[in-house]
Amino acid sequence: MLNGLNVVIKQTYRNHFKSRGYWLLVLSPIIFTAIIGGIVFGVTKMQGNTTPTVAIIGNQNVRQIFVKSDKTLDMKISSITDAKQANTALDKQSLDGVVTITSNDNATLTTQPKSNHINKEAIASILGNLSRTQKASSFGLTAEQTQALSQPFNLKSVVKQANNKSTNGDNSNTANYGIAVAIGIITWVVVMWYTSMIATEIANEKSSRIMETLLAATSSNIQYFGKMIGIFALAVTHMLIYVVAGTIGYFSFKDNAIVKSFSQTFSSMTLGFSIYAILFILVAIALYLVLTALIASLINDNSQVQQAIQPITFLAMIGYIFSFIMTNMPNNFAIKILSYVPFVSQSMMPVRLVTKVETWPGGIISLIIAFVSLILLAWFGKKIYAKNVLSYSDDKIMSQLIKNITRHD
Amino acid sequence: MIQLTHLSKRFGDKIAVNDLNMILEPGKVMGLIGQNGAGKTTTFRMILNFIVPTSGTITWDNRPITQKDKQKIGFLPEERGLYQKLTIEEQILYFAELHGMSRADAKSELTHWLKRLDVVGKASDKVQSLSKGNAQKVQMIASLIFKPEFIILDEPFSGLDPVNTSIMMSEIMRMRDQGAMIIFSSHDMNNVTKISDNLTMLKQGKSILQGGVQEIREQFGRTKVYIEGPFSREELAHLPGVINVIPQGAGFDLTITEDHVGHDIFTYVTKNGYIPAFSQQPPTLDDIFRQEVAHNA
Numbered sequence A: 001m002l003n004g005l006n007v008v009i010k011q012t013y014r015n016h017f018k019s020r021g022y023w024l025l026v027l028s029p030i031i032f033t034a035i036i037g038g039i040v041f042g043v044t045k046m047q048g049n050t051t052p053t054v055a056i057i058g059n060q061n062v063r064q065i066f067v068k069s070d071k072t073l074d075m076k077i078s079s080i081t082d083a084k085q086a087n088t089a090l091d092k093q094s095l096d097g098v099v100t101i102t103s104n105d106n107a108t109l110t111t112q113p114k115s116n117h118i119n120k121e122a123i124a125s126i127l128g129n130l131s132r133t134q135k136a137s138s139f140g141l142t143a144e145q146t147q148a149l150s151q152p153f154n155l156k157s158v159v160k161q162a163n164n165k166s167t168n169g170d171n172s173n174t175a176n177y178g179i180a181v182a183i184g185i186i187t188w189v190v191v192m193w194y195t196s197m198i199a200t201e202i203a204n205e206k207s208s209r210i211m212e213t214l215l216a217a218t219s220s221n222i223q224y225f226g227k228m229i230g231i232f233a234l235a236v237t238h239m240l241i242y243v244v245a246g247t248i249g250y251f252s253f254k255d256n257a258i259v260k261s262f263s264q265t266f267s268s269m270t271l272g273f274s275i276y277a278i279l280f281i282l283v284a285i286a287l288y289l290v291l292t293a294l295i296a297s298l299i300n301d302n303s304q305v306q307q308a309i310q311p312i313t314f315l316a317m318i319g320y321i322f323s324f325i326m327t328n329m330p331n332n333f334a335i336k337i338l339s340y341v342p343f344v345s346q347s348m349m350p351v352r353l354v355t356k357v358e359t360w361p362g363g364i365i366s367l368i369i370a371f372v373s374l375i376l377l378a379w380f381g382k383k384i385y386a387k388n389v390l391s392y393s394d395d396k397i398m399s400q401l402i403k404n405i406t407r408h409d
Numbered sequence B: 001m002i003q004l005t006h007l008s009k010r011f012g013d014k015i016a017v018n019d020l021n022m023i024l025e026p027g028k029v030m031g032l033i034g035q036n037g038a039g040k041t042t043t044f045r046m047i048l049n050f051i052v053p054t055s056g057t058i059t060w061d062n063r064p065i066t067q068k069d070k071q072k073i074g075f076l077p078e079e080r081g082l083y084q085k086l087t088i089e090e091q092i093l094y095f096a097e098l099h100g101m102s103r104a105d106a107k108s109e110l111t112h113w114l115k116r117l118d119v120v121g122k123a124s125d126k127v128q129s130l131s132k133g134n135a136q137k138v139q140m141i142a143s144l145i146f147k148p149e150f151i152i153l154d155e156p157f158s159g160l161d162p163v164n165t166s167i168m169m170s171e172i173m174r175m176r177d178q179g180a181m182i183i184f185s186s187h188d189m190n191n192v193t194k195i196s197d198n199l200t201m202l203k204q205g206k207s208i209l210q211g212g213v214q215e216i217r218e219q220f221g222r223t224k225v226y227i228e229g230p231f232s233r234e235e236l237a238h239l240p241g242v243i244n245v246i247p248q249g250a251g252f253d254l255t256i257t258e259d260h261v262g263h264d265i266f267t268y269v270t271k272n273g274y275i276p277a278f279s280q281q282p283p284t285l286d287d288i289f290r291q292e293v294a295h296n297a
Helices: A002-019 A020-048 A060-068 A083-091 A118-140 A143-151 A169-207 A211-215 A220-251 A257-267 A270-295 A303-328 A333-338 A345-354 A360-388 A397-406 B038-047 B088-098 B103-114 B131-146 B162-177 B189-195 B215-219 B233-237 B261-269 B285-295
Strands: A054-059 A097-101 A106-109 A158-160 A166-168 B001-013 B014-024 B029-034 B057-062 B075-077 B149-155 B181-185 B200-202 B206-212 B224-228 B244-250 B253-257 B276-280
Touching: A002 A020, A002 A220, A002 B088, A020 A220, A054 A060, A054 A083, A060 A118, A083 A097, A083 A106, A083 A345, A106 A118, A118 A143, A118 A303, A169 A211, A169 A220, A169 A270, A169 A345, A211 A220, A211 B075, A211 B088, A211 B131, A220 A257, A220 A360, A270 A345, A270 A360, A303 A333, A303 A345, A303 A397, A333 A345, A333 B261, A345 A360, A360 A397, A360 B057, B001 B038, B014 B038, B014 B149, B014 B181, B014 B200, B014 B206, B029 B038, B029 B162, B029 B189, B038 B181, B075 B103, B075 B131, B088 B103, B088 B131, B131 B149, B131 B162, B149 B162, B162 B181, B162 B189, B189 B285, B200 B285, B206 B215, B215 B285, B224 B261, B233 B244, B233 B253, B253 B261, B261 B276
Parallel strands: A054 A097, B029 B181, B029 B200, B075 B149, B149 B181
Antiparallel strands: A097 A106, A158 A166, B001 B014, B001 B057, B200 B206, B224 B253, B224 B276, B244 B253
């Protein structure tokens, strides 16, 4: 029995792993990401030097302050100090802008149509500070008093957790939304790829009558579980390839600003939570594979594959959609209930758990419900599979399924 | 020994197999004949446990057939099916492994099988590139390469030309000589006569004839006479005891009422001495099949 199961698992895995289609599936997102990254990099390079050159006309003391701050302002301060020369240079487009300081409270920034981006807020901030300092001085305030008046109000965002630990609210929200979307997308994409694969596999064997030859040597249970485990192993391999590629990518580009901000955003995720989320995704994928194998046994030929997997696609879409909307309403009653419903709970519960809306016992119960459902569905599915895999009906797939569920012969 | 005892299968109101009894012995070939829908494939499906009998039993050496036993069964289904995108080798190795044979052993055996069955192409060729006849041979190899103890062949010769039919028949006889129990179905009575030790004729699920091929033919008496000589059809048709006369090549096929009529006809046609051919035979399986089908209609 185990040997036969092993043979079917290996054959299913090997056939797909060696196929061009599988590698296209695995590599296309990596290639797509590389192409997009390449295009962004290329466009940035082609733009050349985008640092604007700005002339400061008027108060020379102010100009000196701008010269000292040019790095933080991300602009180059031109050596031109004469208004006429500056306007000529602006007309010739050799300057990006001219800041003309007319009084303590007024200045004009003049640009030309092809100017590179100039940070107006930063210019206004420097000029505003200077203006305030000068006014404070005229009011007879000390430097400390001036400094105290200039100090902006500090509003910090903190999320109070049940365990009295506080986390940075802004980062947590981004991370939670990111986790919700990532789990939703991963489950959705993997389910779409692999349900189609297992349905096609079973439809092909059934329609070409290979199934009879296979079942002459092994039982339908071996075929049913062997194929599912084989395809599940392919899905896991697929994800592992991405994990390895991601790890290599991370260590290759860890000094990159985007990668740094990404890893900082997700720093609130713990190892325990990561394992929990991965387990949930794997159980969800297995659930969808079992459901697909069960329905695919009712297919007569390959033309019915889409018809068979359509309801599964809709089911997967529910979780996918909720993964987007739930972060805004974590305490909604429907979302609370759906967090325990197999097939969609994988998109709800991990996020509710990481946002501390739900506690670990609730999270574990939801995972156990999904796992028990997987076992029950697999057990029920093997009966449906055995009953239908060698029979060919003209009825619609869903009506066949209903007949199978309601009839007990 | 495989034994089918009072085996019946009913689908709703329709009886597909009705109280069938059969014994298959090592080193013997059983031919299963019958019209389309007579219950041949249903019988095979029950043996393979694809469908459960309504009543009756199927045993292998007096015990039910287990999953482990199934690994020792070679089955060629009526509707052939192979993985079109796999190579011949990948395909055969998978089926061999399912039957408990190691990949290494199957790989070394495959070379001999491809040669013996005269398969046009290499082991690395994809099945989709093969002709129908060659694909059928590959399927036959998949069913037999692991040296099964029990072989079930559903219409093994359908769609094959005479040369390939002859090759397949040689393989079946080779497996029989190695001690395998073989049951096969066929519409071609000539092939059934050539390789069957025993036969079962099914009609509407019921066995209407069973036994050794020659024994069954003899049951119907030696009522077929072939004559070559200077005689007209009318002359022969008017002889006492002659039912009909059909021209056959250089002579005539006569159907007579009883064995002893042959003596009188022989005396008559040799009254002037030598004639090139006189042969008195029992009816062919083809004749018996037609007769029984008509008789039981």
